[in-house]
Amino acid sequence: MSDPKILTVIQTRTGSSRFPMKTLKLLGGKPLFVRLAERVKRAKLTGHVLIATTFMPEDDIIDSICMANSISCFRGHPTDLLDRHYQAGIDYGAEAVVKIPSDCPLIDVSLIDEVIGFYLHNYGKYHYVSNLHPATHPDGNDVEIMSMESLERAWRCAQRDLEREHTTPYIWENPDVFRIANVFYSGGNLSKSHRWCLDYPEDYLFIKAVYNELSPSNPFFGIEDILALLQRKPELQKINEKYRGVNWYRHHLHELKTITAEDTLCPV
16 A cells, blocks of 8 residues: 655744744744744655645735745634644645644654654554654654544544644544554653743743754754753753743643643743
8 A cells, every 4th residue: 555645734823822923033044934844844754744824914924934935835724723734634635644833943853754654654553643642752842643534533523622722632532532652752751851842932042042053063953962962051951941841731631631730830
């Protein structure tokens, strides 16, 4: 059987309650989401890569930047991310959809291929594969891949706001319905001790510092390169340390079946 037609979706918008316009902040002279798209395109198994933004006028700039950088752009619902991913998959004729959030500009290219490769190697065995349930990689390396059929089922059945806003909870909250697998980090669990994602201004300062240190010699540096840098310069990790282990789960613990208080922290 030939491999499925894969669409990789990077969800991006200018609006953010915690850090407005964060994806337009610059890394090496280009917007963060463009640097992220460059990394994702560097992976071998991502298929067609596109930015999925909203149809709101304030996101016209995302569309324009995509055009200027030869990146495909799809526009959809501003808050229903499940619908945005599903409609992008329909538009492209995808058989499997990869979800990568725009707050992961330092994502490891080899990890993207590892997660997708696991799905392809076991094609037909799993509906959904990620490295998030449970998460063990440094925060900011989120990769999820799902069959188009399971994405459509979630799109049809998901009712709760959190299921629509975060795209995949309906799938991973129902392991009795969907066959689910997880890719673990071989070096242990660094998901709470290492925060490389972008939600707050301090996160941007950390990401920019790491990028400026490593990109001159290797613009597509990975997890092990960052860990080695932090061994040499541990002061960098202090930049955003008060947000380590913080994620969106903390707002929905009373609604989620597969997440506990141990899976999230509140800001210090």
